[in-house]
Amino acid sequence: MEFGFDAEDEVFRRAARDWLTAHLDDGPGARQDWERELGRGGWIGLGWGEDGYGNRRASLTQQVVWAEEYARSKAPARSGHIGENLLAPTLIAHGTPEQKARFLPPVARGEELWCQGYSEPGAGSDLAGLRTTALLEGDTYRVTGQKIWTSLAHEAHWCFVLARTRPESTRHHGLSFLLLPMDQPGRIEVRPIRQLTGTSEFNEVFFDGAEARAEHVVGGEGNGWRVAMSLLGYERGVSTLAQQIGFARELGRVVETAVANGAAADPVVRDRLVRQWAELRAMRWNALRTLGGCGDAGAPSVAKLLWGRWHQRLGELAVQIRGPEAATGPVDWSPTAPYELDAFQHLFLFSRADTIYGGSDEIQRTIIAERVLGLPREPKG
Numbered sequence: 001m002e003f004g005f006d007a008e009d010e011v012f013r014r015a016a017r018d019w020l021t022a023h024l025d026d027g028p029g030a031r032q033d034w035e036r037e038l039g040r041g042g043w044i045g046l047g048w049g050e051d052g053y054g055n056r057r058a059s060l061t062q063q064v065v066w067a068e069e070y071a072r073s074k075a076p077a078r079s080g081h082i083g084e085n086l087l088a089p090t091l092i093a094h095g096t097p098e099q100k101a102r103f104l105p106p107v108a109r110g111e112e113l114w115c116q117g118y119s120e121p122g123a124g125s126d127l128a129g130l131r132t133t134a135l136l137e138g139d140t141y142r143v144t145g146q147k148i149w150t151s152l153a154h155e156a157h158w159c160f161v162l163a164r165t166r167p168e169s170t171r172h173h174g175l176s177f178l179l180l181p182m183d184q185p186g187r188i189e190v191r192p193i194r195q196l197t198g199t200s201e202f203n204e205v206f207f208d209g210a211e212a213r214a215e216h217v218v219g220g221e222g223n224g225w226r227v228a229m230s231l232l233g234y235e236r237g238v239s240t241l242a243q244q245i246g247f248a249r250e251l252g253r254v255v256e257t258a259v260a261n262g263a264a265a266d267p268v269v270r271d272r273l274v275r276q277w278a279e280l281r282a283m284r285w286n287a288l289r290t291l292g293g294c295g296d297a298g299a300p301s302v303a304k305l306l307w308g309r310w311h312q313r314l315g316e317l318a319v320q321i322r323g324p325e326a327a328t329g330p331v332d333w334s335p336t337a338p339y340e341l342d343a344f345q346h347l348f349l350f351s352r353a354d355t356i357y358g359g360s361d362e363i364q365r366t367i368i369a370e371r372v373l374g375l376p377r378e379p380k381g
Contacts, residue, residue, distance in 0.1 A: 008059075008062075009065050012058070012065050013065045016043075016065060016070075016127075017073070019277070020073040023037060024073060028145070030081040031076060034075075035110030037110070039121060043056075044109075046058035046062065047109075048088055048089065048104070049092065053107075055102070067245075071243075072245055080113055082113075082115060082156075083107040084107055086160075087114050090160075091103060092230040094218050094219040094230065095218050098215070099218065103179065111287055112157045112158060113152065113155055114158050114159065115152050115155075115205075116150065117132075117163075117205065119150075121148050124265055127194050130145065130163070130164065130175070133145060134161070134212065135165070139174075139215070140214065141214060142209045142210070143179060143207045144208060144210075147161070147207075148205075149163055150194075150202065150203045151201055153190045157182055158181055159179075159182055161180050161212070162225075162228050163178060163224070165217075165222065166222060173222075173225075175223055175224035176221050176223070177224040177227040177228060178224075178226040179208075179217075180212040180216070181212075184210050186248050188317070189206040190203050195353075197350050212280065244283060244287065244307075246310075247310070248280060250343075251276055251277065254317060258273060261322075263321040271320065276313065276314055279310050282306075283306050286302070286306065298367060301364040301368050302364075304361075305364050307354070307364070308354040309354075311351045315344075319348045326348075331370040366378060
């Protein structure tokens with residue numbers, strides 16, 4: 001299948017660009033206000049493939065157009081991404097009509113934000129080893145356990161949690177996918193995790209008998225693994241192309257700096273810059289090919305492997321080009337004092353995590369080996 005843009009897509013592009021220009025000129029305001037503004041404009045849920053929930057319908061190419069225009073406009077980072085791009089497609093595939101009617105419209109309006117309760121201190125890349133439990137009492141599950149690396153949990157209204165609803169079960173058996181409100185004082189505690197960059201997008205979340213209604217189990221009790229794996233397939237879709245717009249902008253700044261300070265005169269540096277550009281183009285064509293239906297079961301894992309290491313190499317190149325001044329920073333590097341990083345320092349430090357979060361490189365290689373190449377499965381210790 002050929003993946004390209006037609007005349008209708010270009011009309012859609014102009015409409016998206018005009019809307020973003022008009023609304024960003026006024027200032028996007030707070031993150032939650034911006035989500036509601038996007039909702040009023042009908043720009044949330046373009047890829048759901050269903051209407052009636054407050055979202056407008058858009059073709060696959062138009063979804064790509066919107067993602068690219070959003071990235072090019074330098075609009076704020078989305079706080080509704082998890083609800084729109086992860087939870088909603090999962091509900092559309094596995095949810096009941098009542099669950100869809102309850103949860104999709106508030107996401108489309110930008111009114112309810114979500115976080116993802118998957119990883120645990122002892123079950124990150126090996127998600128099947130999770131220990132959080134959810135025990136049914138009447139029509140309510142009591143959830144107890146700890147989740148970690150929970151993006152935006154400090155802002156979220158709801159969390160979708162993968163928990164063990166059959167206490168004697170092991171590995172991927174006996175898990176359920178529950179929808180749980182975050183406003184439960186005394187039963188849910190959110191602790192921000194301060195990163196090397198000084199920011200705290202990730203959190204630890206502690207559940208102490210937190211309540212989730214039985215009617216809010218998605219896909220049926222005990223079917224959580226199947227639902228969870230389905231959700232992970234939505235994690236690397238159209239948004240990958242928008243991510244590459246941001247990567248191109250970062251690469252452009254690195255190139256400009258190398259030219260301005262003379263680092264580009266070094267043939268080794270020039271070679272690395274060209275390689276970064278060429279690899280980014282290859283990633284774009286790979287993403288378009290996958291969206292066009294030419295990918296296989298390992299396509300998301302291949303994409304993650306490509307961009308994770310690419311981004312890390314860009315961070316390394318950025319600080320190399322800056323030279324000694326890239327190592328300079330504030331005097332106070334204590335764990336409690338805030339500090340400011342320039343763009344290259346932030347790129348270098350944050351990209352250290354690119355090969356870990358969202359599924360480590362080792363996990364991605366295992367998926368490709370087992371599901372695509374048909375190699376023997378790794379023994380489980």
